[in-house]
Amino acid sequence: MSVQDTIRDTVTTNDVVLFMKGTKEMPQCGFSSRVAGVLTFMGVEYKDVNVLADEQVRQGIKDFSDWPTIPQLYVKGEFVGGSDIVTEMTLSGELDQLFEDKGVAYSKEAADKIREANA
Numbered sequence: 857m858s859v860q861d862t863i864r865d866t867v868t869t870n871d872v873v874l875f876m877k878g879t880k881e882m883p884q885c886g887f888s889s890r891v892a893g894v895l896t897f898m899g900v901e902y903k904d905v906n907v908l909a910d911e912q913v914r915q916g917i918k919d920f921s922d923w924p925t926i927p928q929l930y931v932k933g934e935f936v937g938g939s940d941i942v943t944e945m946t947l948s949g950e951l952d953q954l955f956e957d958k959g960v961a962y963s964k965e966a967a968d969k970i971r972e973a974n975a
């Protein structure tokens with residue numbers, strides 16, 4: 857299987873996938889840490905892929921999405937964005953809407969708390 861095939865398989869067989877530097881338990885970059893923190897706080901079940909563990913995946917995910925940086929969030933096979941976009945979508949409520957539209961379980965109360973803390 858090529859790296860592109862493996863990535864496609866990963867994002868289609870897992871509802872929510874975060875390509876990140878480090879792991880959800882131990883992020884190794886502030887941007888990755890922010891997105892992982894939001895997902896974990898919102899109670900979203902997601903698969904983390906540590907791009908630092910495989911240089912081919914690190915480059916391959918950028919080619920796959922045509923997006924130059926890590927982290928990268930995928931929901932039901934669709935690329936959502938990186939840290940800036942996920943932060944904006946969390947604060948605007950668009951991320952809640954996306955999870956609702958795609959049937960992904962999350963805590964609205966937790967999302968509201970993030971918004972209250974950033975108001």
Ligand SMILES: N[C@@H](CCC(=O)N[C@@H](CS)C(=O)NCC(=O)O)C(=O)O
Pocket residue numbers: 877885887914924925926927937938939940941
């Ligand atoms: N503004 C970006 C910040 C992410 C970013 O700049 N990532 C850099 C540093 S961690 C990156 O992935 N560089 C390419 C690489 O390290 O392969 C976002 O919203 O996600």
